[in-house]
Amino acid sequence: MTRVSSLRGHVDADGVTPTGAVRVRPAWLAPVTVTLGVLGLLVSAYLTFEHFTANATLACSIGGVVDCAKVTSSAWSTFMGVPVALLGLVFFAVTLALCLPSAWRRPEGWLDAARLAWVTIGLGMALYLVWAELYRIHAICLWCTAVHVLTFLLWIVVLFGQILSGPAVEATRGAEAE
């Protein structure tokens, strides 16, 4: 899975990555997370646009179990007064920033924990909204479901990508391993 020879790596006794040392990442991690982040950003941008234009051009069936307008115009379309579509946009923008190749190469040890915590919060929000669709609104929004699936995939990829990352190595050697 990982392309690094882990014998070269080292982490301080307290688990903090030494200054200048970076974890060697699986080769697929950055491109997959960036792709998922971009897709999520596009769908969230579309949903945000529709939210602020009263679903004027929302492409989705109505009147059945799948009814995007019913979901996006429901009382559950805002969270603490903020449109959830906008929250999704912010979520994917931050996620994308955290998953850029340059971000994956950064040596700060806390970044992995922050990234995982961020996508876990996103997953929790997605599960909350799925619950609202199933038990409160009684309708499914396909665009929202796309966002939920992308969030779930991002969580899985970040989770396993970070676990499968090699130990911290000095930046120059890390670069060689890449």
Added chain:
Amino acid sequence: MAKSNRAETAARAAQLRAEAARKERQRTQVIAASVAVVVVVIAVIVGIAISNRPQATPAATGGAAALQKLETLPASLLDSAPAPSPSQAPAKLNGGTALTQDGKPKVLYVGAEYCPFCAMERWALIGALSRFGTFTGVTETTSASDDVHPNTPTFSFKDAKFASDVVAFEAVETQDREKKPLQTLEGENLALFQKFNPQGGIPWITYGGTHATNGATVDANAFEGKTYDQIIAGISDPKSDIGKTVTPAINMITAQICAQTKNQPANVCTSQGVVAASVLLKR
């Protein structure tokens, strides 16, 4: 030389032990992460399966007690209600003429049992009309399960009768909670509805044929997920979310009806909450 070799061998062995420990940690983390993924997937699948189970009509319990309290709200409670917002005031109907029944101004309600916004508006309407007379035949029900704000606890006017010395009331529930046809809007009522509400939105309530509201005048979000007990408790508490929207709506409707009844009965129409609401009336 031999000493140097021993040191290198020891270092190498330590490195191998550390690597083995890291591999073991990684293996444990992969297993834990896999379990977490499986738990999330199973939770979603179970959630979807449960939500798809056919459900019986939700029991509308507590409605009778709530109705009894709604029909006898203390004047002091309504006087302490927050002032209504301008959006709660009925609009003046351009070209509207007096709508009467038995010589009394008539309040005409057009709605449906499935309709969640009708469900919410009935709370305010019953609260207001009960200050002018007495209801009989009001039954408890909930709005549709498959619409927005599903299963909102409310009452049906299908078999309702209203007795009052100063105002008449007629209700037409056009569809039941399954959205099947129920009562027919016809004659003068139909003509009024089509003339002043061509888009056909409900609830539509005209006060004496000269003023009307289209849609709920209460905040729908305040009702979300509430039971009969919670709604009536909220109405009884002017500081609650429901109290902040329903009691002002009751005063607003009361003020509008008072404008039609020439301020009869006086004790209702000169009460503090009604007088405060009357400044918003569209003259």
